[in-house]
Amino acid sequence: MxxxxxxxxxxxxxxxxxxxxxxxxxxxxxxxxxxxxxxxxxxxxxPLCKAVIDELHKAVDEMASADTFKGYAPDLGYEFLRHAMAENDYRNNGCDIADDEIFISDGAKSDSANIQEIFGQDVKLAVCDPVYPVYVDSNVMAGRCGDYDEKTGMWSNVIYMPCTAENGFAPELPTETPDLIYLCFPNNPTGEVITRDELQKWVDYANKVGAIIIYDAAYEAYITDPSIPHSIYECKGARTCAIELRSFSKNAGFTGLRLGATIIPHDIVVAKTAIGKENVELHSLWARRHGTKYNGAPYIVQRAGLACYSExxxxxxxxxxxxxxxxxxxxxxxxxxxxxxxxxxxxxxxxxxxxxxxxxxxxxxxxxxxxxxxxxxxxxxxxxxxxxxxxxxxxxxxxxxxxxxxxxxxx
Amino acid sequence: MxxxxxxxxxxxxxxxxxxxxxxxxxxxxxxxxxxxxxxxxxxxxxPLCKAVIDELHKAVDEMASADTFKGYAPDLGYEFLRHAMAENDYRNNGCDIADDEIFISDGAKSDSANIQEIFGQDVKLAVCDPVYPVYVDSNVMAGRCGDYDEKTGMWSNVIYMPCTAENGFAPELPTETPDLIYLCFPNNPTGEVITRDELQKWVDYANKVGAIIIYDAAYEAYITDPSIPHSIYECKGARTCAIELRSFSKNAGFTGLRLGATIIPHDIVVAKTAIGKENVELHSLWARRHGTKYNGAPYIVQRAGLACYSExxxxxxxxxxxxxxxxxxxxxxxxxxxxxxxxxxxxxxxxxxxxxxxxxxxxxxxxxxxxxxxxxxxxxxxxxxxxxxxxxxxxxxxxxxxxxxxxxxxx
Incomplete structure (x- = not known):
């Protein structure tokens, strides 16, 4: 049964x-x-902006002719979009990210829910509190969070980092050591931000304790203050400890179009795994997941994403x-x-x-x-x-x- | 660490x-x-057929105006598409499937890989051999398949049902009782089919032993012989034991557009679960997964799906x-x-x-x-x-x- x-x-x-x-x-x-x-x-x-609409129409027309029709997309995303993102969102802003460290997906929600799958069953997560519910719920579904306490509204095996008016909505380094740290800035739901110096502390901490930061940057387009980082890769050492999630939903209005990306640098490497494999890149696990459990974002939507990087x-x-x-x-x-x-x-x-x-x-x-x-x-x-x-x-x-x-x- | x-x-x-x-x-x-x-x-x-291309252009134009713009899709799919599928693919063919038993997704590959997540860690799967690799690989990733034997090419904890010329490429009921049975007909890769009577035997067997059949019907549009079922719901009793996967990839050429569906009847119910919950519908777990780990197929693609059901x-x-x-x-x-x-x-x-x-x-x-x-x-x-x-x-x-x-x- x-x-x-x-x-x-x-x-x-x-x-x-x-x-x-x-x-x-x-x-x-x-x-x-x-x-x-x-x-x-x-x-x-x-509504979607004109550049995106025009590109969508063009891409749809390509799908109407055998010469230009596109079937299965590359699992990890079209080169044209990975390149445009790496160039515009990262390299032009001084962040060292290669095209092939970008994985195109159908949105940051899916990615933020799925990313936990490539980690061990025993990893312990730390989340800001309050937090976007998907981070915890997806880990609950995977059986990592222990039991729910109706009274406190907390899971027994999750490290909560309160973010309230009392501490300026900035999480403090946890006393118990986590394995996965979910950070989202500009924050959903508080709307508050983290400075580059503050974020650097988290990167240093993660590298020190051997934790991975999952950095949800879905709202970076709303940053107006130049002291606020748009990407965690603006911090030194982030390439060895941080995964970043990007979305086209909030900057370009793609909530109904579905497009996002996860960035995993090749430098996140486990020297020796529990079963004795050596120098395993986290990148390779996510690539395998994409190749096996996903089949790429629609071509026309990836083209729409590309249009976001035109002048x-x-x-x-x-x-x-x-x-x-x-x-x-x-x-x-x-x-x-x-x-x-x-x-x-x-x-x-x-x-x-x-x-x-x-x-x-x-x-x-x-x-x-x-x-x-x-x-x-x-x-x-x-x-x-x-x-x-x-x-x-x-x-x-x-x-x-x-x-x-x-x-x-x-x- | x-x-x-x-x-x-x-x-x-x-x-x-x-x-x-x-x-x-x-x-x-x-x-x-x-x-x-x-x-x-x-x-x-x-290329995509004219009806689909025309509908895509129309839907893209809707995204260009605030009055008709569509943001987040309903998690489980737009009503218009769920209804069209239920009506055309099921009810018009004598299969008793309600609109809300259809979950729209970005394709049968994702669904066939993700569906295992709603089952217990201890479920044992049976697969045809040869078989579409995703069924086994996704279960390996979830830790259900035991160890791989390089020599035999088999996983220690998977029930293989050989389909070769010797048995006419028709799997036989397994001697060891499985919990999840993956069937795909018309079959990928053998191109062979199952008759309605043969499929009925599997449905009866699943109901008898308390197994779930995951029926991949991605290729049903290619059936020419009227004795071959297009859906497992043509069999009596399938509503209590069968999940069906549908795809727009192979009939309508949506491999680059990404659209599929999973059908879970409300009648698949666990009377009492391990932790003592009563009358739990499998449907509710998949709905929860969709709501938490997915954010709907793009509106324009769902509209393209709808066009497949126009005259x-x-x-x-x-x-x-x-x-x-x-x-x-x-x-x-x-x-x-x-x-x-x-x-x-x-x-x-x-x-x-x-x-x-x-x-x-x-x-x-x-x-x-x-x-x-x-x-x-x-x-x-x-x-x-x-x-x-x-x-x-x-x-x-x-x-x-x-x-x-x-x-x-x-x-």
Whole structure:
């Protein structure tokens, strides 16, 4: 008789955003006339820029002719895109990354969930708290996190690094030594950032204790402050300890198009593995995973990715990001005027607020939905230290950002 | 210090098709003028049909306007596509499958590799031998297959069901009871099929012993004989024991577009799990996996999938499949005329030949590459019982199929 992966059954409730979607759908059903403004899930709303649309049409036309038709993509991604990323996102910014250290994928969500598969069953993870739920949930599914404590909202075998107003939302080096350290900056959900010097400390620490940093840089396009690193490879020594995740979702609006990348330098090497293999590159394991469990991102989508690196593409994307940042500024200032304590929103599309009157995150969610018809994301959904916080995103339209703040002020 | 998933290091050599690609690239480099005909990897060569191209352009245009732009897709797939599949592929053919039992994905390769994740660590798999390598490799990576024996080419903890000329390429019910049974019909690589009555025996067996059948129906569009089932749900009782994998790659030429689906009926239920949860639907685990480790297939690609079910789309796809089947017939007959013993190719795009003079599959691969500049796939790459066999695909152009046979005849 077959058995199930019982680790799945340990997961509490449903995945955060599916849960919110269900709640909103129920409210909408009960109030069909309610004009709900969604600033919850981090989904973009602006259309794809012209350079991307033009390239998509061209690539689609290529698929219509036998001479230019493309079948299976190279497992690890088309050279043209790996090269463009390595050049534009890394080498032009002083980061030493080779084309073949870039693995193209269908998005940073999949990569951040799948990356744990290439590590041993016994690795211990450290995560910021609050944190994007996928890091922990994917490890729970793999059976690494021990048991869930309903009271604390914590897993018994995970190292939580609280990031709250008290420590400026900056995680401190953990006292217990982790094997995998998930860092995301600009941070989801707090919208806060890490300086280059601070990040260097983490790289030095990882190299010292023999840990791997999984650095989620999905929001780097929103950085405005030059002292904030766009990539972990701006730090010395990162090539021996850091994996970086990149996404086209938030900079170029590819949430519905699906494109991302994982960077694994060849310098991450295990000198001798448990079964005695020598000098094994982490790179080779991820390549094997890609080749066996994945079949490449669609050609037309990879071409769309390439368009993001053209001169027009870069300019158009920059403009989109600026529009969202205008929203972020408006939301942050509006909330301040309404008397809220607010964080993030300056190098990030996320605004992170303290709930008023010590309300729980979900109480505030319900109030906001019912009284203002505005959807946000409860901070507690990102981990226990997110309790009494709440996330709003700048990914709506400017008009909706203004209307949402209006309603919140009148609430 | 972090550790690696050492199961990866147990895998011999590289993934079959990556290995072939390297060998061909090396040959091409050494012989830049060689006009190589590729009938190896099962990749299509005909352009996408007009209905699909038109729909792609329309969907791309929607992504260019804020009013019609689509961000994150529903985790489990757009309703329009799930409905079209359920209606056209199942309900219209007398199979009782609900829309929400269909999970849209980026292809049957990913699904066939990922599906094992929702099962217990201790499940034992049974596979046809030869078989598509992903079924076993993905389970090796998960640590379920024991150790690899270089001599036999077999894993110590896998039940192999030989499919050779001796038993008409039909697997027999295994003597040892498996938990997961991977079946693929029309078969990759042998090109042979299973009758409805034979498949019914497997469904009855699975229900009797408490096993799950993972039924890979990626090639169903090539079935011409009405006694051959297109879906396992044509069998009585399949709703309680069978998962089916579907692909848009081989019928509609989506290898470069990436679209597939997994069907999990709500009736597959575990009455009581090891940790005591009651009435757990397998469906709920896969939904959770999709929601956590995946973010949906691109909207434009799902729209392209929808176009396959329009009247024009159906007709155009049928024509494409017929063209490939014309190649299959030509290749099969040509090989017969050249004195080869040949199988498959009648309800399948794959032709499976016995190597001459007891050559090994790789010896024949080398000879074919060097003497005829034709690339095929060594049968032994699909498992030990594939040794002394060789796969050619009908996915080339008719012209290339003719030229390949010409060259083989003159070899």
């Amino acid at each position: 077959y058995t199930l992966n019982e680790n799945y059954l340990k997961l509490p409730g449903s995945y955060l955003f599916s849960g919110i979607a269900k709640k909103v759908a129920a409210y909408q059903k009960a109030h069909p006339d309610a004009d709900i403004i969604r600033l919850g899930i981090g989904d973009v709303t602006q 027009e593409g870069k300019a158009q994307i920059k403009e989109q990001v600026a529009t969202y940042m205008k929203n972020a500024k408006y939301i942050k200032n509006g909330l301040k005027e309404a008397g809220y304590t607010v964080y993030g929103g300056e190098n990030s599309p996320y605004v992170w607020l303290k709930t008023p009157d010590n309300m729980t995150s979900w109480e505030f969610f319900d109030m906001l939905l019912e009284k203002a018809n505005v959807v946000g994301t409860p901070g507690s959904g990102f981990g226990p230290s997110g309790e009494h916080y709440f996330r709003l995103t700048a990914f709506g339209s400017y008009e909706n950002s203004v209307r949402a703040i209006e309603r919140i002020k009148n609430m | 972090y550790t690696l998933n050492e199961n990866y290091l147990k895998l011999p050599g590289s993934y079959l098709f990556s290995g072939i690609a390297k060998k061909v690239a090396a040959y091409q480099k050494a012989h830049p003028d060689a006009d190589i005909i590729r009938l190896g990897i099962g990749d299509v060569t005909q 024009e789309g159906k007709a155009q796809i049928k024509e494409q499949v017929a063209t490939y089947m014309k190649n299959a017939k030509y290749i099969k007959n040509g090989l017969k005329e050249a004195g080869y013993t040949v199988y498959g190719g009648e309800n399948s795009p794959y032709v499976w030949l016995k190597t001459p003079d007891n050559m090994t599959s790789w010896e024949f691969f080398d000879m074919l590459l060097e003497k005829a500049n034709v690339v095929g796939t060594p049968g032994s790459g699909f498992g030990p019982s594939g040794e002394h066999y060789f796969r050619l695909t009908a996915f080339g152009s008719y012209e290339n199929s003719v030229r390949a046979i010409e060259r083989i005849k003159n070899m």
